[in-house]
Amino acid sequence: MAALLRVATAGSVDDGKSTLLGRLLHDAKGIFTDQLAAVAAASERRGAPDGALDLALLTDGLRAEREQGITIDVAYRYFATPRRAFVLADTPGHVQYTRNMVTGASTADVALVLVDVRHGVTEQSRRHAALAALLGVPHVVLVVNKMDLVGWDESVFDAVAAQFRAFAARVGIADTLAVPVSALHGDNVVVRSGATPWYSGPALLEHLDAVEPVRAGTGPGLRFPVQYVVRAPEQDYRGYAGRVAGGTVRAGDEVVVLPSGLRTTVTSVDTYDGPLEEGREGRSVVLRLADQVDAGRGDLLAAPHDRPPLRSEFAATLCWLSEEATCDPPRSGRYLLKHTTRTTRMVLDRVTHVLDVATGELRPAAGGGLGLNDIARVDLRTAQPLALDDYARNRRTGAFILVDEATGATVAAGMAGPLPW
Numbered sequence: 001m002a003a004l005l006r007v008a009t010a011g012s013v014d015d016g017k018s019t020l021l022g023r024l025l026h027d028a029k030g031i032f033t034d035q036l037a038a039v040a041a042a043s044e045r046r047g048a049p050d051g052a053l054d055l056a057l058l059t060d061g062l063r064a065e066r067e068q069g070i071t072i073d074v075a076y077r078y079f080a081t082p083r084r085a086f087v088l089a090d091t092p093g094h095v096q097y098t099r100n101m102v103t104g105a106s107t108a109d110v111a112l113v114l115v116d117v118r119h120g121v122t123e124q125s126r127r128h129a130a131l132a133a134l135l136g137v138p139h140v141v142l143v144v145n146k147m148d149l150v151g152w153d154e155s156v157f158d159a160v161a162a163q164f165r166a167f168a169a170r171v172g173i174a175d176t177l178a179v180p181v182s183a184l185h186g187d188n189v190v191v192r193s194g195a196t197p198w199y200s201g202p203a204l205l206e207h208l209d210a211v212e213p214v215r216a217g218t219g220p221g222l223r224f225p226v227q228y229v230v231r232a233p234e235q236d237y238r239g240y241a242g243r244v245a246g247g248t249v250r251a252g253d254e255v256v257v258l259p260s261g262l263r264t265t266v267t268s269v270d271t272y273d274g275p276l277e278e279g280r281e282g283r284s285v286v287l288r289l290a291d292q293v294d295a296g297r298g299d300l301l302a303a304p305h306d307r308p309p310l311r312s313e314f315a316a317t318l319c320w321l322s323e324e325a326t327c328d329p330p331r332s333g334r335y336l337l338k339h340t341t342r343t344t345r346m347v348l349d350r351v352t353h354v355l356d357v358a359t360g361e362l363r364p365a366a367g368g369g370l371g372l373n374d375i376a377r378v379d380l381r382t383a384q385p386l387a388l389d390d391y392a393r394n395r396r397t398g399a400f401i402l403v404d405e406a407t408g409a410t411v412a413a414g415m416a417g418p419l420p421w
Helices: 017-027 033-045 063-068 095-105 123-134 154-170 204-210
Strands: 005-011 075-080 085-090 110-116 139-145 176-180 223-232 237-243 254-258 262-271 274-276 284-289 300-302 310-320 334-339 342-356 361-364 375-387 399-403 410-416
Touching: 005 017, 005 095, 005 123, 017 075, 017 085, 017 110, 017 204, 085 095, 095 123, 110 123, 110 154, 123 139, 123 154, 123 310, 123 375, 139 154, 139 204, 154 176, 176 204, 334 375, 334 410, 342 399
Parallel strands: 005 085, 005 110, 110 139, 139 176
Antiparallel strands: 075 085, 223 237, 223 300, 237 284, 254 262, 254 300, 262 274, 262 284, 310 375, 310 410, 334 342, 334 399, 342 361, 342 375, 399 410
16 A cells, blocks of 8 residues: 555635535545434534535534634545545635644645635635745645536636646645546546546546655754653663654664763663564654763754754744734744754744735835734744754654744644755
8 A cells, every 4th residue: 555645625715615525525435424324414414405415514523614614724635546545634724724724734745725715815815825835745636626616617617727737836836736626426536437538637536546655854964852751660671762753763873862972872762562673753762872871852863964953043933823923023932942852942033024915925024023924034042952853854844833822722733944945
């Protein structure tokens, strides 16, 4: 079976994201019998015609979501085809829940940007496409939904696809597959539809089955944030637990501990089930080291020949996620910064540019603070140096969040380094 693929939906409200994922699960036989029965009963209570299913109920699980007919939180669903397994993240379309979309897309291999063909590319569609580009999602698919409501008109589809591709090119999305679908009826979702003889591309699931996910780290060097020190004094055992965030690690590899710069050698790669020949990216392991180095939570083990730079002053892109707090440096620009397993105090020195979602262009900041869903370029200073890659090089070690120290609320998601466009 091919590698696991993580898929996130994006787009404006009521464009049909939940219905699309529900249709995908239903037609790909990814629903248990009891789940299908529960959805059928709920559909009947909501006044659906006899035998008709409200497929959005498969992902909209919160009571408020079902009452209002909207998606509020990220819903994760799982299914598999003979070729691969999938994790589907249904993210909200409402502007006030854009922060939830950031969460769902942050680990995605593919972003499905849905557009209602009748409305074309909206501001929220553009915002989500820009976020997909910022978050480094390797593959973006434009899903032009509700084509049955315009009589499967090829010219209308082409106009929407051209509109989206023009914006996508401005934010660094090089190539976008556009698929005409009807999520409600299943056309071009799992199998190709006879309603689109003019469309020569694959059905959506055919494309997802063929997509190859891209690893988080594009370089060969090891990235291993230490989460916990495992000790068993009676067995003279000391190991460092964590998840490999880039590269691979084997017994005999030389590593450097950051930020201290101490060098040592890995003697074994352990798991609960026994030692491994190598720890690959994404695998949780315990590393034993040849020397009794001073290392603990917040430190990072890296390949000496390809280590991330230590930074305490850097430029980054922020997605502001807080409804109440605003960022107005330097008066209220002090927060906690969490990067991999390290937490440190930081100061937001200045906001240099703010993204114009309508055009995809960065405009000089006019001063003042940042509001909910603003995307901006900023300059930061941290109290402790961070082993920080550029986000474009490694999505795990180039990302961070800002936390309000007083309330514990996450106020921003950040990506170090230059913009991807």
